[in-house]
Amino acid sequence: ETPLVEIRNLKKYYPITKGLLKRTVNHVKAVDGLDFTIFKGETLGLVGESGCGKSTTGRTILQLLQPTEGEVIYEGKNLVGMNTRELRKLRKNMQMVFQDPYASLDPRLTVGEIIAEPMEIHRLYTGKEKDKRVDELLEVVGLSSYHAKRHPHEFSGGQRQRIGIARALALEPQLIVADEPVSALDVSIQSQVINLLQDLQGQFGLTYLFIAHDLSVVKHISDRVGVMYLGRMVELADKHDLYDRPLHPYTQALLSAVPVPDPLAKRERIVLQGDVPSPANPPQGCTFHPRCHACMEICKTQRPKWTEVDGRYVACHLYE
Ligand code: SF4
Ligand code: MG
Numbered sequence: 347e348t349p350l351v352e353i354r355n356l357k358k359y360y361p362i363t364k365g366l367l368k369r370t371v372n373h374v375k376a377v378d379g380l381d382f383t384i385f386k387g388e389t390l391g392l393v394g395e396s397g398c399g400k401s402t403t404g405r406t407i408l409q410l411l412q413p414t415e416g417e418v419i420y421e422g423k424n425l426v427g428m429n430t431r432e433l434r435k436l437r438k439n440m441q442m443v444f445q446d447p448y449a450s451l452d453p454r455l456t457v458g459e460i461i462a463e464p465m466e467i468h469r470l471y472t473g474k475e476k477d478k479r480v481d482e483l484l485e486v487v488g489l490s491s492y493h494a495k496r497h498p499h500e501f502s503g504g505q506r507q508r509i510g511i512a513r514a515l516a517l518e519p520q521l522i523v524a525d526e527p528v529s530a531l532d533v534s535i536q537s538q539v540i541n542l543l544q545d546l547q548g549q550f551g552l553t554y555l556f557i558a559h560d561l562s563v564v565k566h567i568s569d570r571v572g573v574m575y576l577g578r579m580v581e582l583a584d585k586h587d588l589y590d591r592p593l594h595p596y597t598q599a600l601l602s603a604v605p606v607p608d609p610l611a612k613r614e615r616i617v618l619q620g621d622v623p624s625p626a627n628p629p630q631g632c633t634f635h636p637r638c639h640a641c642m643e644i645c646k647t648q649r650p651k652w653t654e655v656d657g658r659y660v661a662c663h664l665y666e
Contacts, residue, residue, distance in 0.1 A: 349419075350521060350553050351384040351407060356416035358399075358406050362626060374626045376402040378577035380416070381652055382659070384521070389547065389554040391564030391585070393600070394574035395622055400557045401445075403574070404523040407555070408440050409433060420521075438468055441514035445526040447506035451498040457484070457509050458494030464516045483512040486549075488542060504535035508542065515546065523555045528563065540567050561597075562604045565589060573597045576633045577625055583658035593660045595640045632663065640664060 358377040361370040377399045384390050392400050405411040407418050409425050418425045420436060428436075441464075444450035451460055461480045465471045471479050481491035487508040498506055507527060514522055524543065528536040544567055546552060558564045564571055565585065572582040573596060581594040592598045599616040619637045623629055629636050635645040642663060650661045 347385045347388075349383045350386045350421065352417075352419040353380050353382050353384075353407060354417040354419065356380040356403070356406060356418065357414045358402050358411060359414045372626050374624075375577050375628065376625060377406060377413075378625075378628075380579055382572060382579060382582055384553060384555055386520075386553055387547075387551055388569040389556050389567050391568030391571040392555060392557045392574060393561050393564055393571060394559065396559055397622060397625065398574045399577040399625070400559075400574055401525050404442065404525050404555060404557055408442060408523055409437070410442070438470075438517045439519050440521045440523070441517065441519040443507070443510050443514050443522060443524040443527045446530050447503055447510050448530070450510055451506060451513075453498055455497070456494060457489075457496055457498065457501075460498070460509060461494075461513045461516055464513060468517055470517060479516070483515055486515065486546070487512045502535075503531050504539060507531060507539050511539075511542065511546070515550070518550070519552070521553045521555070523557070525557045526559065527556075529559065536563070537566075543567065560604075561589075561600050565604075573600065576623065576628050578633065578661065579652070579659070580634065580662065581658070581660045583660075587658055593655065593658070593665060594662050595638045595664075596634050599639075632661075 356377055357379055359373040359375050362372040362374060363369060364371045380403060392403065394400050402411065406413045413426055416426065425433060425436065458480045461483055462476055465476055465479065480494055484491055484493055489505065489508055498509065501509065528539050531539060543554065547554060556564055556567055568585050570582065570584050571588050572579050573594065575596050581588065581597045588597065589601065592601050599618050602614060602616040616639060623636065631647045632645040632650050635641045638645065644663050650663045651666060652659060652661045653666055655665050
């Protein structure tokens with residue numbers, strides 16, 4: 347396994363200001379110290395409730411947002427603080443597929459123009475070659491060259507997401523951050539888009555960071571899965587290990603809500619107490635402690651460390 351991206355102590359804080367002078371009184375810790383690796387050719391699923399920092403993580407890795415602290419090492423090079431020219435060259439290799447296929451495509455452009463735009467920006471193909479490339483990309487995602495002249499509003503949600511994927515593929519990237527790519531789609535369409543992403547991965551050797559709020563969505567496509575809570579990762583493991591034997595109480599609770607096909611294998615449902623606390627005012631100690639069914643005294647004051655246990659990672663005092 348070769349690392350493609352190594353994320354070290356990644357943080358993204360947003361200042362909360364007060365008054366006319368915009369004095370900083372606090373911070374929203376959207377991402378609060380992440381350490382993990384994305385390996386070449388894998389799909390790493392990233393899961394957590396809304397507001398846990400998943401999207402911010404994806405955007406910060408791609409440098410669409412400037413991290414507050416930390417490193418993002420892409421094939422040995424730290425992207426954080428890199429000069430714009432160098433970053434621009436590398437950014438070709440990393441693309442994003444967005445959650446909302448209705449909002450992310452410019453309605454004034456034709457589908458052909460939408461897909462060609464990244465190639466123009468990076469001067470990758472021109473003229474006839476570019477048109478040929480657009481046709482190829484449309485076919486690769488299961489659409490046809492005659493769709494190039496149409497506008498996004500003429501397409502269904504699933505087809506629009508295919509257009510978004512074609513656009514992301516235009517620059518022949520290595521890494522795709524897919525930010526809840528199927529959340530806005532009908533359940534019947536979700537698996538089609540997931541299957542397409544999987545086919546494309548095989549065809550082009552892509553690496554995915556696949557963000558979802560639900561463990562059932564990433565189960566099929568992921569090799570490993572990371573679970574986030576309030577800006578931190580609480581568990582990261584091989585898919586089979588995580589689904590068969592979740593270690594962290596939060597992962598256990600999330601998994602207990604996932605329907606299982608065999609009713610006899612039904613898991614005990616763990617109901618999470620209360621709501622997700624505000625990332626501006628996270629609880630002391632383990633930030634999950636007010637909602638944890640296994641909470642101990644130490645959990646209320648001491649933050650658990652990100653620890654390796656049998657080749658998997660977990661942040662919980664039960665395993666230290
Ligand atoms: Fe629960 Fe304590 Fe583990 Fe946090 S550290 S998940 S409160 S047992
Ligand atoms: Mg999000």
